[in-house]
Amino acid sequence: MWGHYKPRRGHSPSLSSLLRRELSQLFPTARDSPLLGRSHPRRVDARSLFALRLLPILSAMHLTLEFGGGLELLLEKSTKVHKVDLQPNDGDGKVVMKGLLAWVKSNLIKERPEMFLKGDSVRPGVLVLINDCDWELCGGLDAELEEKDVVVFISTLHGG
Known part of the structure; x- marks a missing residue:
């Protein structure tokens, strides 16, 4: 949304006017907004709006x-090697391996997902390591991932 506004020539809008515009797009009426007070329906707390816009980015793992x-x-x-940012898939703010595998299937795999996944899990013959530890020791599909974890997928099946 930030890139949609084009200022008039010679006119530089203030940050608060840009934030007000952004807030009005997010919350059409003041009643819908958790950031706008009832006594000042047009006043915007810039820090709160900035935090609201950054919340998905900050909560990404x-x-x-x-x-x-x-x-x-x-x-x-x-x-x-892929560096990715994942949003937690539940209200706890946690990312589990089952959610990561679903994300990989929908966002990274372009062809033959059956060579990588079987149902909700990886195919037999795919070694999965979480921070150099076998994922079965970490909890398998229910293993909770933490910030900056390294997850390695290695196929042990190959011709020769």
Whole structure:
């Protein structure tokens, strides 16, 4: 939304006017807005709005995903290392492996997802490591991921 506003020539809008415009798009009436007070329906707390806009970014979990053993060929970009930002998929603010696998399937895999996934889990023959530890020891599909974790997927099945 920030890029949609084009100021008139010679006119530089104030930050508060940009924030007011942004807030009015998010909350059409003052009653809908948790940031606008009843006594001042047109006043905007710039810090609150800024925090509201950054909340999804701040709550995103930064993970490093590595693919090897031929799995990288299934991805949209055939690169082995992907730095990703994931939103927590539940109200707890946690990302679990089951959610990560669903995200990888919908966002990174471009072809033959059946070579990587079987149902909600990885196929037999795909080794999964969370911070260099076997994911089964961490809880498998229910393993909770933390900020800056490194998750490695390696296919152990290959021809030869």
